[in-house]
Amino acid sequence: MHKHHSALGLATALRPVQPVTLLRPHAAARAARFFVEKFQGRSMYAVKANPSPELIRILWDNGITHYDVASIAEVRLVASILPQATLCFMHPVKAEEAIAEAYFDHGVRTFSLDSIEELDKICRATNDATDLTLCVRLRVSSEMSKLSLASKFGVDVNEARELLFRTRQVADALGICFHVGSQAMSPSAYVQAMERVRAAIVSASVTVDVIDVGGGFPSVYPGMEPPALEAYFGAIHDAFESLPVSYSSELWCEPGRALSAEYASLLVRVERRRGDELYINDGAYGALFDAAHIGWRFPVKLLRDEPSRARNVAFSFYGPTCDDMDRMAGPFMLPADIDAGDYIEIGMLGAYGCAMRTGFNGFTAGERVIMEDEPMATLYVADDEAREAVSSNVIKL
Numbered sequence: 088m089h090k091h092h093s094a095l096g097l098a099t100a101l102r103p104v105q106p107v108t109l110l111r112p113h114a115a116a117r118a119a120r121f122f123v124e125k126f127q128g129r130s131m132y133a134v135k136a137n138p139s140p141e142l143i144r145i146l147w148d149n150g151i152t153h154y155d156v157a158s159i160a161e162v163r164l165v166a167s168i169l170p171q172a173t174l175c176f177m178h179p180v181k182a183e184e185a186i187a188e189a190y191f192d193h194g195v196r197t198f199s200l201d202s203i204e205e206l207d208k209i210c211r212a213t214n215d216a217t218d219l220t221l222c223v224r225l226r227v228s229s230e231m232s233k234l235s236l237a238s239k240f241g242v243d244v245n246e247a248r249e250l251l252f253r254t255r256q257v258a259d260a261l262g263i264c265f266h267v268g269s270q271a272m273s274p275s276a277y278v279q280a281m282e283r284v285r286a287a288i289v290s291a292s293v294t295v296d297v298i299d300v301g302g303g304f305p306s307v308y309p310g311m312e313p314p315a316l317e318a319y320f321g322a323i324h325d326a327f328e329s330l331p332v333s334y335s336s337e338l339w340c341e342p343g344r345a346l347s348a349e350y351a352s353l354l355v356r357v358e359r360r361r362g363d364e365l366y367i368n369d370g371a372y373g374a375l376f377d378a379a380h381i382g383w384r385f386p387v388k389l390l391r392d393e394p395s396r397a398r399n400v401a402f403s404f405y406g407p408t409c410d411d412m413d414r415m416a417g418p419f420m421l422p423a424d425i426d427a428g429d430y431i432e433i434g435m436l437g438a439y440g441c442a443m444r445t446g447f448n449g450f451t452a453g454e455r456v457i458m459e460d461e462p463m464a465t466l467y468v469a470d471d472e473a474r475e476a477v478s479s480n481v482i483k484l
């Protein structure tokens with residue numbers, strides 16, 4: 088892969104016809120080191136946010152040893168890239184064959200569940216193994232998150248008693264896990280979830296060895312500027328310390344978005360302008376699924392040799408396919424004189440961006456290049472001055 092110093096330089100030098108994925112390994116490495124150093128427990132990477140083998144290796148090289156996988160394909164992928172990594176199969180509804188392959192062929196010992204049926208399945212598939220860490224997924228509120236994960240999985244705290252009790256009987260280590268929803272905008276989301284954990288532990292009177300607070304750690308997007316991650320870590324640690332768990336119990340988290348968002352952005356070309364609508368060469372079936380389907384706003388920047396002096400106005404985007412739904416409402420703030428042939432960088436697409444790409448209608452990913460500049464925003468450079476110093480590329484959203 089080629090290395091480039093700036094997105095602007097790349098756009099003006101190469102004038103790429105296809106969208107280009109801009110990768111920033113140093114940003115992913117920084118995020119990994121931040122979690123490893125500052126989260127007072129174990130951070131495992133939720134692979135679904137971005138399963139790129141290069142990223143998985145970068146996270147490993149920077150101290151992430153545990154990986155949250157949710158499908159047998161993710162198990163095989165991470166096992167093949169990192170034979171020494173610890174894999175945790177954290178999907179509460181699995182195929183029995185997947186559990187068996189994960190356990191017998193890939194050494195997976197940690198599984199999540201939210202029903203007696205799944206517990207029975209895990210016992211059958213592993214031949215009643217006695218070396219399992221089983222995490223009961225509790226349903227918690229998603230009200231402080233931008234993306235709910237509250238309805239599909241999780242046992243209600245009022246119904247968790249029997250499941251915790253039965254799981255305790257077969258598990259070598261018993262865990263309780265939850266997910267507060269993605270892009271949790273307040274640390275109190277975790278504190279409230281921990282209160283439900285406490286209620287579940289008290290009502291079942293079981294010894295709990297692992298508390299897994301899941302993902303949900305935020306990144307920065309326009310209109311979504313969360314508190315510092317240290318505030319989340321502090322609140323979680325305090326809540327964990329006050330739980331009635333065994334002395335040797337462990338605290339885990341499963342960040343997906345926070346570890347991968349800054350890793351990638353996208354360089355796109357405007358193919359047509361129609362009023363305040365820009366037809367660009369990537370979209371809902373490419374890396375912009377969330378922008379299209381849940382109205383997510385990503386940072387954007389016009390890349391021109393001679394910077395535009397026009398004021399910023401609100402644009403929406405159309406993607407390249409023939410589908411009307413291939414539309415991203417934004418608003419995306421860009422200079423009023425933008426036109427066909429211009430290049431735009433769309434930032435923060437490392438999480439749930441590149442991972443969602445399809446080949447629909449023949450529009451596939453273009454080149455991937457490694458960048459040495461800074462992502463368009465970052466949560467990992469502490470104070471404002473340092474932030475300025477790191478790069479002129481870091482923009483105020």
Ligand SMILES: *Cc1c(COP(=O)(O)O)cnc(C)c1O
Nearest residue numbers: 133269302303304341342343344
């Ligand atoms: C998606 C998912 C994650 C990662 O969530 P983020 O919001 O990206 O941090 C973690 N754990 C589980 C079980 C998930 O399904």
